Amino acid sequence: TQLLEQSPQFLSIQEGENLTVYCNSSSVFSSLQWYRQEPGEGPVLLVTVVTGGEVKKLKRLTFQFGDARKDSSLHITAAQPGDTGLYLCAGGGAGNNRKLIWGLGTSLAVNP
């Protein structure tokens, strides 16, 4: 069974702090995606990384795909209350799976 482990599971920080969320697996993925989900809504795609070692930036968010394509990280600089939500990673293209494999999520609360 392919698993994506996310850590930490919960994170509560003050506005302006930096944070990093991790997504790890023993499987190699062709691509890894990060989604953000607000309460009562479906997940929304933030970014896709496909190349080992790839780094993508989205304003204050920096995403990195591990060299071996087994892990990824999401770093948020100067977090704001609007960053509050559930951050999910999802991996695709490993083995014969024809659907994304999902992590359990990191629930982030940014306090004003």
Add this chain to the structure above:
Amino acid sequence: DTGVSQDPRHKITKRGQNVTFRCDPISEHNRLYWYRQTLGQGPEFLTYFQNEAQLEKSRLLSDRFSAERPKGSFSTLEIQRTEQGDSAMYLCASSLAYTDVLNYGYTFGSGTRLTVV
């Protein structure tokens, strides 16, 4: 096209009743997925369709659950004889072909929140 639509947004039902949810995907997307999600957790895969063909069903999908996509467009998810453990958010997502998923991901609806009392 305004994205993936799910109806209803909220459903409260008594234990033992049947419920049906509807999902309208993005029109050009041929893949449609159903997921279940409990509070603060990641989505759990239930089933997916490519056009009208149901290609995979999770072991989570007991015989009380059935999903259809009769014309390869909208889909319905029915739960018979609901139980309190069925209370969750039911999410629908759609996508292009699998190779496009690796780059463009899924587009999710806003979900149907089911509460079984």
